[in-house]
Amino acid sequence: MNEARRSIFSRLVAGAILLSLVLLAGLWWLTHQTVSTSLQEAAQTEVDVDLAGLADIYATGGQAELEARIADRVALTPVEGSASHYLLADSRGTVIAGDLPRWPALDPMVSESGVIAIGKNSQGFARAVQLGPDLKLVVARSMAIRAPVLSSLTMAFALGGAVFVALVALLGRLAALGLQRRIERINLAFREPQDGSGLVATRRSSAGDEIDELTAHSAAALARMNDLLAAYKDTSEQLAHEIRTPLSHLDNRLVKALAEKPDAQIAERLAEARAEIRRIVQTLESLLDIAASKAHRGDRSGLAPVDLSALVTGICDLYSGSAEESGLELRWNVAPDVTIDGDERQLRRLVTNMLDNALKYVPSGGSITVTLEPGPVFVVADDGPGIDPRDRERIFERFYRGRNKGEEVSGSGLGLALAHAIAERHGLALTLEEPAAGGLGGAVFRIAAAA
Template sequence: MGHRLSPARRDADLTVRHSIFARITLLSAALSAVLLCGLWWVTDRTINETIAASLREGVDVDLAGLVDIHASGGREELSRRIADRLALVPSDGARAHYLLADATGARVAGDLAEWPGLDPAVSESGPVRIGRQTEAHARATLLPGNLRLLVAHEAPERAPILSRVALVFGLGGAVFVACIALFAQAAGGRVRQRVAGVNAAFRSGDDQALSALAATDSADEIDDIARQAARALQRDRQLMAAYRETSEQVAHEIRTPLSHLDARLAKALADDPAPATAAHLVAARGEIRQLVGTLEALLDIAASKAKQGQRQGMALVDLSAMTARICELYEDSAEDAGYALSWDIAPDVSLMGDEAQLGRILTNLLDNAFKYNRPGGAIRVVLAPGSRLSVADNGPGIAASERERVFERFWRGPSAQAGDQAGAGLGLALARAIAERHGLTLRVMPSEPGAHFMLAPEEG
């Protein structure tokens, strides 16, 4: 089978790799994830700052309460209250620490062994080290009677809080991103269906579908583009129809007098004229046939170029069977001309196209090989998987500077023989025009000796 993708496969490939809607879905999910990460960072900072503020407030409230106790109950009552508070075990694990010291710094009450570097004269606050690893927030103050009081609270364990918040963010964030992705996919899917419908209408070229697109009055951007494109295509079709009608009329007007002229020349030959006159009449009839053939070839080239990219009239063509059939038809002619015609055809090679036109490419290439081969030369036809067809001969070949010019209309190489149809320079031009209509390339490959033509799908 050939390797050209069907329209459905191309649409699927577009959806997977190049669809703007798939990109929008991925971008929406990515942006949602980034926003969630940013929100988590803000939440984490807020939780930490809230815990720190609560810790400072708790120390200040505890210190103020102890100051009031000292003011009302004195030193002994303050010592008892400090002992009571040290006996409490908080549920969150954030223990409180105290130090009541005299003017010399000697401990009067509390669990701290020494005074940290905080100035009680200004009620300084800040972090202090409790033991080797525990850090707490503390505030110091002076009490009447040359007493110093320090209150320190350990920070509550943050891991449980943060883990619960992280769990909520993880589950909620996953649901949020999934909802955003599903919404974007659903919205993109609806738009994709509309775009696919527009593409199908343009690909099929159905006049009714194009008329429906051109007549739509929806105001969104997709319909506006489809409407303008459909109208442009309709105008193009009208111009092409007028061009074809004019071309066919001109061709008819030319063929008719030429046919009458050929009939008159045939009558003149039937009257048994002199040999010299008969020779001129035969040559004139040959030129008429060549002129008619040239006119038909030009019309075929124009029609093929006009239909380039269109899929109407195309079906799955068995290239293997078609190539074998044409080679067998040319086998007797090759034997009569003294050429060794051989072919190597891979089985089951197929291609979407117009079988008659694809056959015309091969017959034109074989005709070219027959006309410009050396006496007793060989002609080799190879059809390989991937719809790659080559025709090679043992003729004089084609110079590197002429490998593109041979496909120009009316161009004749140095080896062209006067009077043959190939000398009109349209056979290869028509073959390339048909190839381009089918999304194929026809080019001359480097070869020595002889000419080597390769027909293959366009790359990319």
């Protein structure tokens, strides 16, 4: 329901229906006014013709003949509810002939016309004339026919309008569904950028409108992006190979040198050199992982369901021994059956980096608490020294190393940066939270769905 309200196509159909209703209402009002005016003009014409005839009868036959003709006309049966009404009176308004009970508020001296009451519930158009010094005549035409005509007109507009609006809604919805399917193909291609065949098919089958132009540009953009990603991947792999290979050769030479059992001082320097080589290789792999995660941010292709509960529990079991050796207490509270679509290798790297970071900063005698809840919401909290205020804004930057008791901590400065990139790759957000009141009081890292 919410998606329907947000859809631009649903809003277009709703707008078309609303516009149809407004146009129908305007057309009904215009027709109503035109028909009403036409009926009144017809009544006015009939009154004028009838009045002219009676005036001619009076001029040729006198008052007695006029009274007889008025009596004859009053006696006629009304046709279709419409009838003429008459009143012949003297100058004082005394009724001489006709069916109107009293003289209306019309001035016969100026042949005034207007709408008068006929009986209790109806009206009519009337005109009054002065026939002689002591004789005046008013002729009225009932407008009772106007009500059923206008009622029938309203009913016809209501029924016709309902059919028209239904057709507009149906045709608009069919057109909107066609557009929505074409746009959805573009969205699907961006959600799965590795497969652009859907866009190619859409582009070839469309009629060459604006959506087709958007499809063509989108297909070109996705092809360009895939080419850039492929070039990046090839370059990264080649670079990693070119760096790892000489480093591996160098490490092998150091191993051979150590095998020759040099004196203690030289052996110590060789061991330090090997450690430095391993650090360089680890830094290189972390940088490549960060770049790959950022490049695939928002890309859901290649992800599969991962049992996060089992993964976190297994890593915590593995780290419990290291924590105990360091004099730390590691506790974990993992909700069962928490799953997420992701890359299991990267998620494992994310969890281990967060635990490595906690083990590095929490002094002996401290404790670390790991929590996993549905959502998923993954929290690593400790009672260590916390994060220096100067570091809070930069701890997720590459190569930035925080401080422990005011002193910079050793390391590559890539652990949290990599964790942050992996979280973004999976649509999650890694944030540093303020410790809760009564909590451990150290650092609290929270990973949850991005807002």
